[in-house]
Amino acid sequence: MANQLSHCCKSILLLLPYLFLCTTVYGSGADVIGAAPALGSNATDRLALLAFKDQIISGDPHGDLSSWNETLHFCSWQGVTCAGRIGRVRTLELPSQRLVGSLSPSLGNLTFLRELNLGDNLFTGTIPPELGKLSRLRTLNLTTNSLGGEIPANLSNCKQLRVLDLGTNALVGRIPSEITNLSKLKLLYLLVNNLTGVIPPSVGNLSSLTVLASGRNALRGRIPEEIGLISGLQFLQIAENQLSGAIPKSLTNLSSLYFLAIATNQLEGLLADLGAALLQLETLYGTHPSLAPERFGSYNHFIGSVPAGIGRLGGLLWLNLEGNNQLGAGEEDGLGFIVSLVNCTRLEMFDIGSNSFEGEMPASLANLSSRLSMLIMGDNLIRGSIPEGIENLASLSVLRLESNLLSGRIPASVGWLQGMQTLSLFGNRLSGQIPSNIGNITRLNVLRIDSNDLEGGIPSSLGACRSLQYMDAAQNMLNGTIPGQLLRLSSLSQGLRLSHNALVGPLPAEVGNLKNLWQLDLSENRLSGEVPASLGDCQSLEYLDMSGNSFSGSIPSSLNKLKGIGYIDLSRNKLAGRIPEYLGQLQALQHLNLSYNDLDGEVPQSGVFRNASAISIAGNIKLCGGVPRLRLPSCLNHTSARTKNRNHVLRILVPVLCVVSALIVLSCASFAAFLWIKKGSRREPHCVPPLGTQPMLISHSELFRATDGFSSENLIGAGSYGSVYMGVLDQNIGNTVAIKVLNLERTGAYKSFAAECEALRNIRHRNLVKIFTCCSSVDPSGNDFRALVFEFMPNGSLEQWLHPGERHASRRLTIAERLSIATDVACAIDYLHHHSHASIVHCDLKPSNVLLDDDMTAHVGDFGLARILSDEMGASTAPEQSKTVRVRGTIGYVPPEYGMGGDVSTEGDVYSYGILLLEMFTGLRPTDGTFKDGSTLREHAKVVFPERVMEILDP
Template identity: 50%
Template structure:
């Protein structure tokens, strides 16, 4: 029986509707599948454009659905990507724009990688985005305006990059934004007042940029703000009062700006939740508000280097206070109770750092300091007007590592119980009025690295117990009334490396022979005492010593011949003693820049070489038996009565000299003959470029190198090849540089190097043994230089990053020492030669390492004398050599035709420093699109510096830390000291490699800073 018509119609309609729904579902499925494909292709494009050395993206292939790929999270209701998390995976390269196609993305974590180029505006297409982390990369360019389209953004972190330009006011439309971090970039301009509209903002971090102008008053509208960081910028004016009314604030930082004005008196009542206030290095003034004590949650209070004045209020309610630094202000009321506020800090049971240095505090240190927290690690009261005695309660601060009280008027005895502070590393009580004896218990401080007691009224003997302090790097007991002999235990402290100063006391007796143990000491001062007898010959073992002061004593006898071993000595002062005998000729071969021999009993002829060429650098007055020397010294001529044998000897010398001259003329004529008829010659003629050097021939060099065998080839340079060889004459292993005279400029390079090496002598310059200029067996020109062989090769052969494979890796201290060696060499060439010399080709392959891994600069083939006009020999070389140096190391101004200068060498030195400590070569592939090693280093200074340091060094530092036996906080402090050293090193590299020559650091300043860094490292290593 059939259906009624109405039912048949309904049935047909339902069937059509079902079909339509099924078709619509299929279409939607196809559309969704198409969107899936968009996500997959976007990820594959992302993978194709970046560098993935660790292979973390290896799972990104067709064997798995992209929702299962590493770092990818998809939504539960659909198969679209919602989270991309690839942070800290060592990824690098240029980020492709296709990431903007991942339209369902809510969270992006790409921080701590090596991405570069600009941040693509396509991020602005991600309307669902809530969290975007691109910090700790190398992004450049401006902040994309289209990021303001991401209206759902909660967290935006673009810090630690190289972004530049102004802050886009358009970002103020992100009303849901809770965290905005743009710190450590190169941003400029003002903070837009419209940022006061970011009503949800809790964290606002803009530190370490180049922002200027005033801090907008509108920031006080951010009622949810708890973290405000504006430090290290160029802000001027006052801190808006509205900011001090944001009661949610826990962190307020604005260090190193140009801010002025005072802190509001009710600060402690309006910012009751404040945990840290950091305002150092500004121009703030007024007094510290009394209300500050009401901010009971405060942990860090740091306002040094401002103009605060007046009395310091109580901090008794701050039980959580850890860091308290009010140094370098004008605080102090001029009353005897200036320091009573210290007693209020006894309630801070976790106090770690307490610094009140460089103020105007008067009166005594209260006894209550013995009740300060035992967690205290650093206590500084130096450079004030403090009087009274040092309370014996200081012995209770058992975890104290640094105690600095120099530059006050503290009197009385040094407490004998100071020996209880067995963790003390730095003790400075200098420039006070301490009296009595140095306590024997000071020898219990076995972790001491620096002990400074100079400028007091201490008397009695130097305690021999100081010999227990085996980690001492610096000891200064000068300008006291100490008497008796110098204890042998003191001069036997081989750890001493910075300086040992015992001057201006009443010490007697002889200098102990144990002084030879001071092999690493840089400076020794014994002047102004009553020392007698001869200078011990063991002093020649002090091979690192640069300054030796022994004047104003009663030393006698001749200068020991072992002084000739002190190749690093620059300053020698032995004036006003009773020394006698002839002045040794070897003093002229040392690198002395200042020599004082005055008021002794020296006799005979004054040498004329080295430091004796300058009457300004050398003082010899008061020695009545001296004669000769250069005219500037105004000494009488040396008149010797000749015996018959003397006359015969003199005649013999004249005959020998005449014969030598004739032989020399004959040799030169032979040389001319060879030049004219050399095609008939089958053997070579050789000569040394400096009189008195070892003569070698082509044949001897051919034999020494096994026929210039490739097995003896050490390397190939711009103008020739270097071989390892064994000279028959001396049985010495040498390095032989054979010039390739077919290369344009090679002959002039040979002349330049001979001329340079003839004039220079320095422990950090490769020593030339001889040279050979003649013909090979075919009558062709042959030129070679013979150097000392460096067993450790060149710096270029050593791995200064983990990817290098040859030889042993250089440690942190070795790299610093090599950097100092190179700086010493350049400082000598630039400032201490008779005519300044510019090396023009400083690079790792031209820094050689001896058995002790001492750095020696070599290859003077491009060297220039300044001014060049006075050196005709080199006047025509510039046209043949062209740009002076090697790509990546050559100063940029040379490429535009500028004349060579010492600043050009400094640029190369800066690049060398950055390469040594980052492990990046200036020619690495990563340096493109405006990024170079200088900018990489500069970005590292603004970032966490360890991010740019060679991973090999970071591993070494970690191992050192693991060896420490101190508590965890102590390790953190140790890391901070190492990190500080790394920052200073990178700063030297960056400052030396500025594009503008005028902005570059002088090499002498760089040397001084590096030596200070080495001292810090030695202290750290001694502790570890």
């Protein structure tokens, strides 16, 4: 969620200059041209337009260029507006048309052109220097293309230019100082390029400029003092470069400025705190990529103080000075400028985080604008207490004061800020109790108060925070019990961390309400009682740490429902009994610590227990067995003397009994063989399943009864080699099963049956369809019969949900469900390729072969085309036998190399998985009728990636 919000807000930030432009430039209504052309049009313009069209090699999905033909006068072509007696082209506007090609130099021949807007297309190449001949040009918009090269210096010849928008391209080189001679320029937008060099000091010549945006480049040097000469400047965004030095005092002369971002444009970091649990991913997987500095581009490196006169910018809405700077370093009164900000009565965002500000927290903070919604001062050296009167900031939604030297209590007035969504105070020296009225902040999403000196109990009023997604109160001195009201918050999804406190009592059974919780850390407390069985209801749990407490009793069997759990630490408790076998069947489990308890019996040897480095069982002196690397004693049976004597007799009798038994078995086998030969195919044998020990035997007649005679009413699907029926078996394997009956008249059906049996023989994974048995028999007519019996999936296939008929017409998959399903399928394929007994290639990955159980967990099925790769061949090379087998897949999902005779490989499955992902998130089949002339779903997505992905997403 944090990443989605980060990208969303970054887009909003990049759009802010456009919003301003609409009100200051276009909103004036000046120079609107729409006159009809006269009869005697100028042929030069027509030829220039045709030359421009010739450079467009593809695109135009809306057909705008279809009107560019000889049947219409060029002034009537789509996107072209003419004016004047002889009909000269005044505007050329073709934004957001997905046009592919390069910009023709002939555009420079449209000498009467006033507006050229080709933004949001796919143009490559360079900006033609010939555009510098357009002396009447007022707007040049080439934003959001893939243009490279340098900015032509001769654009300075376009003396009438008001708008120069070259943002979001791949431009290199310096900002030409020549363009600072454009005295009428109002908007200069160069964001998101690869520009280097310095901001030209002559920028002060742009006396009409209102918007200057050159952030997210690689500009160096200082902010020129001359920038303060642009008296009408309202929007200044030069963040995410490599600028350095002090903030020039001349900025305080920009009395019209309402947006100032000169440090790191940390909207990503700011809004990542809505999912602050990402910070805790370091525990398992290292630093989360969304928090890595390189993701935000370059950083500016400012030093010194913030000019005290900044308060003269009375219209300021946004002040961002945050991001790995050294502002305020060594200055005891480095925060003195905040007093002057009281004059900025419209201020909505104030961010000085990640600097070196020192000194006392100013009391004047509470007197800032009542419209302030974001107050960010984290990661500094600020002392003192949170000021009383903070409740005056009634619009506050984000308050971040983390990683400072703050002391004192959390003022109760914080609870009056009912619009607060993020409250981050961790890493200070705060003491006292958590305010009891904190439950008044009903919109709270993130609460981080960890690493302080807080004491007392956890307020039960937190149960009123129905939007709370993440709470971290670890490393304090909290005592008392865990309130059940907190554990009833089903909204808690990112994490609940209460570790390293002095909490007592049992873990309330209400913990089972946290069905969406990812992380639960209760370690290093004084909790007691049994581990509640309801903990197994937290089925999204991936991280569980209850170490360093006094939990007793056995490990509950209900934890076997935690199918996605990757980390379990129950060490240093008082748990007793045996280690449950099911822990070895949790496929996602990578770390298990059960050390220093009172566990006994044999250590399992499956799953995570096979890797001695992934488990810890030290301090349990009654354990035995396990894998050899654990070096535990063997599990011997200690018998009485009577039992020993009995064993002595048995040692004499057993050899004799074995000989007699062997003779009896041999005789029975000979007699059975005689009967089989005599009766031939008229006998109906039981099936021999492809699975391991103690298989369930089943006959054709049982399957016939289970499906009401293979009734069409029980038919739930059909594939290449057979049909699938729903059935209810008499044997105790579950209420309902899915029975795949092979159509043996179809060529390749026997091979498909054998391949599926071989593939499923030794694989087990929670995201693979579970097989119960198979049947290789004859029907009453003496014909061969082959069937496979699988676990029934009540929610059908992914195909039915992506392309619903009547069954799912009333509901579509949410984005969260699609992400979950995509992850499940990826886990299954990863297991087949890298963690099964041999590398298995599925060869037919598509939505109809992804089945969904009652809780929408995905299971990959249909291994009729699967290929098992030999161990020595590796994961990317097919065995010799595969070369002689014709690969059968499904058109649209089969990788191109298969069609050219390439070998079966795991890479082929990865390609099919990529197509599956595109289908899941676009809602389009790879064989959709909209793809013509050889176009594919992959190419369809590539054209819009990444800027215009929203255009193809399933609504």
